[in-house]
Amino acid sequence: MGNFSLLMDGFAVALTTHHIMIMVMGVLLGLVVGVLPGLGAPNGVSLLLPLTFTMDPISAIILLTSMYWGALFGGSTTSILFNIPGEPSSVATTFDGYPMAKQGQAVRALTLAFGSAGFGALVGVLVITLLSSWVAQFALRFGSPEYFGVYFLAFASFIGMSGGSPFKTLVSMMLGFAVATVGIDTISGEGRLTFDYDALIGGISFLIAVIGLFGLGELLLTMEEGLKFEGVKAKLDLKVILRTIAEVPRYWVTIVRSALIGCWMGITPGGPTAASFMSYALGRRFSRRGKYFGKGEPEGIVAPETADHSAGSCALLPMLALGIPGSATAAVMMGGLMIWGLSPGPMLFTTRPDFVWGLIASMYMGNLIAVVLVLATVPMFAYILRAPFTVVGPIITIVCVIGAYTVANHVFDIWLALGFGLIGYVFKKLDYPLAPFVLAMVLGDKAEDAFRQAMLSSGGSGSIFFANPLVSTMMALGILLLCLPLISAAWNGSLFGKKDDIDQAHEGRSV
């Protein structure tokens, strides 16, 4: 296992006081970035890039990746405490994290999230350590049909996952697709659904929808219900944290499954956001406590967090090994690499092993530091939560409004976010599930592009999706997952709205 000795060398490179200080700084900065919806990981990375020109490449990339972890963890924090996903990949964490926090178990929710996230990231880094060259080869086999296969699989796992009316799920998901379609069509260059309205040419950003649906929508709901935020009853109790950490291994099945999903979605172009959704959906279907998801179920937090972070780690691998950035953050990092005179690609592993393995070693360390730091900031959030909602509510509103503006510096986006807020309020009250909407927005465009590119190269024939074993397997799995709920719904007679206990458990607050 030559890789292992290289990793040890990497640790030697990474474990200097200087580097550890950089990791701490990076994580703290990342936390700020992650917590505020107005700032995303790409903002933070772009900010730090000029600073890094004076540093050596190893320190620089350590700083950037530490910031990346900090942002991921910070995003989960606000998802759980305020139902505002600071990062797109933490949307799925709101589904069970926020309900659990509202029941007064915020510390438990946070610890579950960070524990499973840390574990997921570790698995991702392990995959990178052990499988880097194999993964690089594998990623090269992905063309348009395979891309579509990945997205199709992600969607198929989510259909039929929500309780309640399948028609509402359909409407919600289709609306998500429709919103994703607005803007310029990448294949033909035509504008779609813009009605010659300039503001829509850039499309509707997923971030705007998320800030509106989840942030503002939830604020409206909370206002209406007149809830006082239960928040954290006791001070940050170390015992609670330790007890929760001991609780995590109980969910090992979910953890393993989610980590695998995350690795898969990280290496393939699925991405951390899709990974978290898919993992949540499959967790709901296959876990024994699946029907309680959405009400503050521990596995509902563990599943998306593990997947999200393992995908986040694995997504860096195509960037390093192939020069294919899987996300905006990875793209900026890649830019940084090139400025420092390093070109990502298979040669990087052979010409600069100290850099690559130093980076990978720092990912282990960075995760550990991030988990510790983030748990340390929990008391600060607990303090904030104790303020009355009439104070916290407007502050969160301001944060959301700023967040909506900074996406593209358009005032129109803020109005859109308000609109989404109203939609979120009405939809949640009427039990229209929001998760399919969000998933459709995230993946819809990419899935359609992949489909049409595949069609272009096959001359309009659908057989390209079954042309090789990789794609055929994904398509077959997807079709199977699609049919599963239909079969069981027809079996239960619940296809047309006859309620059974699973549906009734979801009536209170559906996802």
Added chain:
Amino acid sequence: MDISRNSMEIATALATAAVGAVVCYGASLNGISWGDGGPQPGYFPFYIGCLIIFGSAATIIQTVVQRASTAGVTFVDGERLRTVVMFFLPIVAFVAISAWLGLYIGMAIYTFYAMRFAAGFRTPAALLTAAIVVAVNFIIFEKLFVVPLLKGPVLEYFGIY
């Protein structure tokens, strides 16, 4: 003034159906047939719109069929509606003011309003909170991360862009 759940369900479904119709119309502007280069740009949006209309119609039918079981359920009653509206309208005002005078001034006015009238602070405390909110945001966004927020004529007059 109560809004019943059934009427809200139907109203929402009608609204989503209308959106579906708009989507179908918009798609038809792009062409909806399937050529040998694959589907035209409007192909998928058109069928998405159709599915939206279908789903909305099914929801309406479902609501009508089941209306007896949800007959007495309220969507929102007058009192709660008032609470929500009283929270939402200031936000609309905030955005409108920000569009004109910039986010910092909008933020300041909104915070002052919310603290003074909704949270019940006394005027000096509300003013102080507004000042802190503006200062903190200014430092984080303008200075630390160099992410310029919307500024209106007032700040620009003072030379802050």
